Amino acid sequence: MNSTSLWYATRASGIVALILLTLTMVLGLVxxxxxxxxxxxxxxxxxxxxxxxxxxxxxxxxxVVTSILDTYVHIGWLAIVVPFTSPYSRFxxxxxxxALDLMVAVxxxxxxxxxxxxxxxxxxxxxxxxxxxxxxxxTFGMGTDSREHWVVALGALCVFAVSLSLAWRxxxxxxxxxxxxxxxxxxxxxxxxxxxxxxxxxx
Amino acid sequence: xxxxxxxxxxxxxxxxxxxxxxxxxxxxxxxxxxxIVDDRPLHPELVALAxxxxxxxxxxxxxxxxxxxx
Amino acid sequence: xxxGVNPVGxxxxxxxxxxxxxxxxxxxxxxxxxxxxxxxxxxxxxxxxTSLEASGLTGRGGGxxxxxxxxxxxxSAGPGGTVVVNAMEGxxxxxxxxxxxxxxxxxxxxxxxxxxxLCRAVRIVICIPxxxxxxAMAVNQAIMARARYRYAPVREEIVRPPGRFxxxxxxxxxxxxxxARPLPVFRPDKGAPLRIGRRQAxxxxxxxxxxxxxxxxxxxxxxxxxxxxxxxxxxxxxISGDVxxxxxxxxxxxxxxxxxxxxxxxxxxxQALLVGGYGGTWVGPAHLGTPYAPIPLRTIGAxxxxxxxxxLGKTSCGxxxxxxxxxxxxxxxxxxxxxxxxxxxxxxxxxxxLARGEGSGxxxxxxxxRLDQVDGRGACRHPDGAVSLVRSALAVFSSDVAAHxxxxxxxQWRKPxxxxxxxxxxx
Numbered sequence: 001m002n003s004t005s006l007w008y009a010t011r012a013s014g015i016v017a018l019i020l021l022t023l024t025m026v027l028g029l030v031x032x033x034x035x036x037x038x039x040x041x042x043x044x045x046x047x048x049x050x051x052x053x054x055x056x057x058x059x060x061x062x063x064v065v066t067s068i069l070d071t072y073v074h075i076g077w078l079a080i081v082v083p084f085t086s087p088y089s090r091f092x093x094x095x096x097x098x099a100l101d102l103m104v105a106v107x108x109x110x111x112x113x114x115x116x117x118x119x120x121x122x123x124x125x126x127x128x129x130x131x132x133x134x135x136x137x138x139t140f141g142m143g144t145d146s147r148e149h150w151v152v153a154l155g156a157l158c159v160f161a162v163s164l165s166l167a168w169r170x171x172x173x174x175x176x177x178x179x180x181x182x183x184x185x186x187x188x189x190x191x192x193x194x195x196x197x198x199x200x201x202x203x
Numbered sequence: 204x205x206x207x208x209x210x211x212x213x214x215x216x217x218x219x220x221x222x223x224x225x226x227x228x229x230x231x232x233x234x235x236x237x238x239i240v241d242d243r244p245l246h247p248e249l250v251a252l253a254x255x256x257x258x259x260x261x262x263x264x265x266x267x268x269x270x271x272x273x
Numbered sequence: 274x275x276x277g278v279n280p281v282g283x284x285x286x287x288x289x290x291x292x293x294x295x296x297x298x299x300x301x302x303x304x305x306x307x308x309x310x311x312x313x314x315x316x317x318x319x320x321x322x323t324s325l326e327a328s329g330l331t332g333r334g335g336g337x338x339x340x341x342x343x344x345x346x347x348x349s350a351g352p353g354g355t356v357v358v359n360a361m362e363g364x365x366x367x368x369x370x371x372x373x374x375x376x377x378x379x380x381x382x383x384x385x386x387x388x389x390x391l392c393r394a395v396r397i398v399i400c401i402p403x404x405x406x407x408x409a410m411a412v413n414q415a416i417m418a419r420a421r422y423r424y425a426p427v428r429e430e431i432v433r434p435p436g437r438f439x440x441x442x443x444x445x446x447x448x449x450x451x452x453a454r455p456l457p458v459f460r461p462d463k464g465a466p467l468r469i470g471r472r473q474a475x476x477x478x479x480x481x482x483x484x485x486x487x488x489x490x491x492x493x494x495x496x497x498x499x500x501x502x503x504x505x506x507x508x509x510x511x512i513s514g515d516v517x518x519x520x521x522x523x524x525x526x527x528x529x530x531x532x533x534x535x536x537x538x539x540x541x542x543x544q545a546l547l548v549g550g551y552g553g554t555w556v557g558p559a560h561l562g563t564p565y566a567p568i569p570l571r572t573i574g575a576x577x578x579x580x581x582x583x584x585l586g587k588t589s590c591g592x593x594x595x596x597x598x599x600x601x602x603x604x605x606x607x608x609x610x611x612x613x614x615x616x617x618x619x620x621x622x623x624x625x626x627l628a629r630g631e632g633s634g635x636x637x638x639x640x641x642x643r644l645d646q647v648d649g650r651g652a653c654r655h656p657d658g659a660v661s662l663v664r665s666a667l668a669v670f671s672s673d674v675a676a677h678x679x680x681x682x683x684x685q686w687r688k689p690x691x692x693x694x695x696x697x698x699x700x
Contacts, residue, residue, distance in 0.1 A: 031219075033217040033218050033219050033261075041224055042219060042220055042221050042224060043221035043224045043225055043256075043259055044224075046221065046259060046261070047259070118215075118262070118263055180614060180615075181603070181614065181615060181618035181619075210461060212459045212652075213459060213609070213610035213611070213612070213650060213651055213652045214456075214458075214459045214609040214610055214652045215459075216610070216611060217611075218611055233611075233612065233616075233646045233650075234643075234646070235611055235612070235615040235616065236611070237610075237611035237612055237615075237650070239646070239650070
């Protein structure tokens with residue numbers, strides 16, 4: 001493989017990885033407990049989210065390996081996982097390393113999920129959401145294709161999709177919280193000592 | 204008669220409903236979306252699905268128990 | 274009666290909890306020294322378990338579990354644990370533990386010492402809710418006296434959990450002690466011991482411990498001499514509602530419900546009795562002669578519960594009072610389990626609608642369906658109590674249900690409540 005084809009492979013797999021990561025984010029965000037629409041198979045969406053994330057990781061792996069094998073610029077194996085140690089384009093490659101580290105954390109914690117406390121797994125997963133904006137910045141910061149119109153349009157589409165999903169999730173969570181019963185005004189004349197304050201619980 | 208039974212932790216459960224989607228033969232949902240489990244032993248063919256439901260529950264609320272009915 | 278000499282029987286050899294001296298010296302004069310053998314010899318422990326077994330004592334906190342079995346299980350769970358005296362008394366209509374601990378704290382404390390000796394526990398924790406400050410003061414004085422005279426082998430301390438309805442539930446109380454969260458824990462295996470850290474925690478109702486203290490000193494005889502053969506001993510019962518003299522009485526187990534209620538002098542003809550607490554059941558006129566004992570009560574669908582009897586007079590509306598109780602119980606949910614968080618308010622709404630005369634036949638059918646759905650589907654038995662309360666109301670006040678359901682509520686539904694409800698307590 002010559003340097004040019006490796007370079008093309010790096011760029012192409014990077015773009016595909018970004019698209020797949022965006023899709024993973026959307027599928028993961030657009031869920032909520034107590035769903036109203038019972039026609040939508042929630043378990044299938046969760047499974048899709050998982051499988052697409054694995055394919056995304058595969059493309060990230062291709063992206064990373066080809067970028068190192070390509071000797072045109074020197075990045076080095078260490079810089080893949082330790083951020084900001086690459087001789088080439090230190091900052092933007094560093095962002096890529098951060099995104100990779102976060103993805104690896106999610107991957108490993110999900111494999112070991114049964115042995116982790118549920119809170120631990122959830123915390124790692126939430127932190128890993130940060131890998132997406134970091135990957136996005138890495139994509140456009142590296143600069144190789146970021147001036148192409150179609151790449152910019154793609155990036156905008158990804159941002160749009162994730163923003164919309166995030167907004168949906170925030171609203172759905174708020175709606176769910178609001179739907180938990182609170183005590184309303186007195187439905188039956190009550191003795192003055194009766195509580196009117198609803199204490200649903202400490203959470 | 205003994206067999207595998209599904210047990211759901213009501214504190215952990217948050218009504219995602221994936222279990223009822225996967226295993227409607229044994230789990231149905233009440234009007235608020237929370238699971239009602241059929242207490243009878245699982246048909247052997249359903250055990251694999253039950254294990255999957257336990258694995259897929261986002262809150263890890265489902266466990267399977269071997270229990271003799273008494 | 275010479276102090277310091279352990280008598281074989283009590284002064285008058287009659288088993289009773291109320292009417293004993295409150296102070297330490299009077300307590301010792303009446304009952305003799307604590308005489309708890311904390312040594313390695315296992316025979317004293319065996320004798321105590323045998324006495325408890327022979328006595329037939331069951332828990333007085335609502336669970337009604339045989340004390341001897343509970344203690345035998347605790348013994349096998351290893352030393353170093355904590356004895357928890359449960360004086361939380363979350364039932365608003367219950368005062369018996371408060372009264373017992375205010376009048377005769379040394380009995381319950383001695384009971385805890387006996388249990389601690391039996392199970393080689395190293396700590397005794399007395400749980401008195403925030404809001405029962407007079408009880409805490411009385412118990413604190415007793416503890417200080419005991420400490421001053423080096424009377425108590427195991428250290429006794431008071432803690433003040435928040436006074437919510439469910440904080441007295443065993444697992445919730447332990448959860449609070451461990452992590453300040455008074456939330457019941459899902460325990461599919463009820464036989465497994467509760468733990469604080471790695472050591473076991475033994476939770477006992479204050480009244481049960483007082484009985485244990487007397488049985489430990491006097492043997493099973495005086496206890497069995499009271500009550501029924503199948504259900505021996507005495508119980509403290511709080512009577513409230515439409516009565517002239519609400520308060521706590523000590524009754525022989527097996528006393529007919531009506532005979533208990535009349536001791537507080539109902540102010541008008543009695544429509545029904547609420548037995549067991551707000552999570553208990555209504556008992557109608559046909560069954561007021563039922564003996565206060567588990568098996569007879571179970572045959573009419575009731576249970577002794579937390580030692581509570583509320584008297585409902587003829588001029589009150591049973592449905593309206595039940596609606597208030599259902600609302601209270603819904604408010605007191607720990608907020609952990611969907612069927613309870615959503616189901617109890619929905620049920621309370623339905624009963625309230627019925628009480629106001631706005632319900633229809635469909636609403637009643639839906640209410641029954643909801644009761645079936647919610648029953649047994651929480652981590653603790655709180656929803657079960659609410660369901661049994663409402664079900665019994667629909668049965669006992671069935672003629673009211675019919676009238677209210679057709680838009681003709683009785684005028685009494687607007688009457689102010691005769692029931693007691695606490696002020697709000699925040700977690």
